[in-house]
Amino acid sequence: MKISEDVVRHVARLARLAVCDEEVHGLASQLSDILEYAEQLQQVDLTGVAPTSHPFPLKNVLRTDVPRPGLPREVLLANAPDDDGEQIRVPAVLEG
Amino acid sequence: MEFETVIGLEVHVELNTNTKIFCSCKTSFGDPPNTHVCPVCTGQPGSLPVLNERAVDMAVKAALALHCQINQDCKFDRKNYFYPDLPKGYQISQFDQPIGEHGYLEIDVHGDRKRIGITRLHLEEDAGKSQHAADGSHTLVDYNRTGVPLIEIVSEPDIRTPEEARLYLEGIREMMHYCDVSDCRMEEGSLRCDANISLRPVGQQEFGLKTELKNINSFRFVQKGLEYEEQRQREILAVGGEVVQETRRFDDVSQTTLTMRSKEEAHDYRYFPEPDLVGLHIDDAWLARVRATLPELPMEKRDRYIRQYQLPAYDAGVLTSDLAIGEYFEAVVAAGADAKSASNWVMGDLLGYLNGRSEGIAATPVAAVELAELIAFIAADRVSIKQGKDVFKVMCETGKDAKTVIREAGMEQISDMSTLLPLVDAVLASNPKSVQDFLGGKEKALGALVGQLMKATQGQANPGVVNQLLRDRLNALKAVE
Numbered sequence: 183m184k185i186s187e188d189v190v191r192h193v194a195r196l197a198r199l200a201v202c203d204e205e206v207h208g209l210a211s212q213l214s215d216i217l218e219y220a221e222q223l224q225q226v227d228l229t230g231v232a233p234t235s236h237p238f239p240l241k242n243v244l245r246t247d248v249p250r251p252g253l254p255r256e257v258l259l260a261n262a263p264d265d266d267g268e269q270i271r272v273p274a275v276l277e278g
Numbered sequence: 279m280e281f282e283t284v285i286g287l288e289v290h291v292e293l294n295t296n297t298k299i300f301c302s303c304k305t306s307f308g309d310p311p312n313t314h315v316c317p318v319c320t321g322q323p324g325s326l327p328v329l330n331e332r333a334v335d336m337a338v339k340a341a342l343a344l345h346c347q348i349n350q351d352c353k354f355d356r357k358n359y360f361y362p363d364l365p366k367g368y369q370i371s372q373f374d375q376p377i378g379e380h381g382y383l384e385i386d387v388h389g390d391r392k393r394i395g396i397t398r399l400h401l402e403e404d405a406g407k408s409q410h411a412a413d414g415s416h417t418l419v420d421y422n423r424t425g426v427p428l429i430e431i432v433s434e435p436d437i438r439t440p441e442e443a444r445l446y447l448e449g450i451r452e453m454m455h456y457c458d459v460s461d462c463r464m465e466e467g468s469l470r471c472d473a474n475i476s477l478r479p480v481g482q483q484e485f486g487l488k489t490e491l492k493n494i495n496s497f498r499f500v501q502k503g504l505e506y507e508e509q510r511q512r513e514i515l516a517v518g519g520e521v522v523q524e525t526r527r528f529d530d531v532s533q534t535t536l537t538m539r540s541k542e543e544a545h546d547y548r549y550f551p552e553p554d555l556v557g558l559h560i561d562d563a564w565l566a567r568v569r570a571t572l573p574e575l576p577m578e579k580r581d582r583y584i585r586q587y588q589l590p591a592y593d594a595g596v597l598t599s600d601l602a603i604g605e606y607f608e609a610v611v612a613a614g615a616d617a618k619s620a621s622n623w624v625m626g627d628l629l630g631y632l633n634g635r636s637e638g639i640a641a642t643p644v645a646a647v648e649l650a651e652l653i654a655f656i657a658a659d660r661v662s663i664k665q666g667k668d669v670f671k672v673m674c675e676t677g678k679d680a681k682t683v684i685r686e687a688g689m690e691q692i693s694d695m696s697t698l699l700p701l702v703d704a705v706l707a708s709n710p711k712s713v714q715d716f717l718g719g720k721e722k723a724l725g726a727l728v729g730q731l732m733k734a735t736q737g738q739a740n741p742g743v744v745n746q747l748l749r750d751r752l753n754a755l756k757a758v759e
Contacts, residue, residue: 246331253316255315272417
């Protein structure tokens with residue numbers, strides 16, 4: 183599968199990554215190579231194999247609905263770049 | 279040109295579990311910011327989500343109540359986007375395998391029952407709460423709500439009027455209350471609603487260009503916002519214009535809708551299966567266990583009230599609008615009251631009293647058996663309906679039972695003949711003029727005699743009985759003459 187430069191730019195924008203034109207060119211060909219390599223899997227005969235969304239044959243890993251203590255607030259805030267003592271402070275967000 | 283309105287609603291309901299959907303933090307509302315957080319719900323590296331079994335129970339219950347087919351094998355997916363209230367950079371949701379699909383909700387529109395299709399119902403996690411500084415300098419984020427379990431309920435575009443949209447939303451709330459899966463408080467955000475609305479010429483199959491109405495924060499505004507939007511689109515289309523596909527919000531001050539995002543960004547969430555969670559298999563036994571917890575649903579109950587108690591549809595609607603009101607009403611009837619009287623008292627005096635205090639039926643100061651007792655006093659003509667209403671007020675204010683209130687107020691109505699007959703004779707003896715007038719053909723004179731007797735009993739005599747007794751006695755005198 184060929185990844186175009188436009189696709190690279192679009193994905194970079196979705197991931198909020200700043201990439202310059204030279205990088206876009208290089209990434210397009212590298213990503214194409216990676217996908218082409220992975221495409222070998224398409225040759226495997228999957229007749230009679232049900233699609234799966236997870237490699238483990240596990241189902242229903244569940245918790246009971248009982249509260250447990252989490253993080254003290256000061257620990258959470260210590261990991262944030264900025265806070266007001268109670269909440270995490272981030273650059274202004276315009277739209278809700 | 280005649281236009282037809284097409285509306286579809288997306289409703290988010292917070293489930294009232296004790297803990298979040300993928301971690302053991304509490305879900306309590308209104309606590310100090312960032313006091314119910316942990317590495318999982320704040321997206322710390324290396325943390326792993328584990329699904330809350332009760333959230334699945336509740337989602338399945340809600341889906342069954344909305345007549346959905348349950349996808350017994352389903353999974354969770356990542357919906358990727360960046361926003362500060364979403365610390366992981368993705369929301370765990372369900373994309374192509376929602377818990378429930380192809381359901382419906384019935385609403386009563388001016389006496390006609392209408393079925394609104396439900397496309398899907400899926401489980402997902404809520405985001406945190408952002409608070410934007412008034413001066414636009416920064417935003418503060420509270421992660422207490424992050425990871426609270428939500429179900430998103432998407433309707434088919436089957437809704438045709440803003441009023442139907444409100445009725446649908448009220449129906450969803452009623453259903454969630456019946457299932458006891460959410461308190462559905464719009465003002466606290468535990469019920470949220472977005473609406474899509476478009477107009478098309480009557481008879482046309484394809485939909486017109488739609489606008490999306492966001493941030494509707496009350497049941498009334500759902501209808502008001504859509505009414506405004508319907509009119510706005512009609513005016514554009516009537517002059518041959520084109521509706522701009524955009525997101526708008528209802529402004530309750532100006533009672534209009536305003537543009538939020540004029541250029542609709544192409545949403546590209548890059549959904550993919552959540553690798554940190556294994557698949558979910560709801561086997562038949564699990565499904566049966568949840569199904570067994572379903573209560574009698576509102577519409578079934580409504581129909582039963584009409585059938586079993588011969589109540590008008592209006593009464594049945596009010597009494598079943600809340601599970602607890604229905605339970606109270608049935609307890610009054612079970613304690614011996616006539617169904618229509620019980621309905622009148624519950625809908626009128628009791629709900630009137632409670633509404634006046636912004637309280638629910640749970641706060642009733644008069645137990646169902648006590649109301650039944652009061653109704654029995656009235657049915658036996660021991661107090662009049664008018665006196666009964668006064669008694670009820672005193673019962674509400676003092677918590678005393680009907681018998682005590684009536685005795686203390688000395689208001690018990692006297693209907694007993696052996697008590698009334700001597701009084702009747704005494705009144706006749708001491709009012710010869712009125713007696714003569716009546717015998718002479720003046721019907722009106724009877725009123726004066728009734729008045730005398732009521733006075734003699736301080737208003738406690740049963741006027742109907744007194745009337746009859748006086749008439750009988752006077753007619754007997756007439757026959758003698």
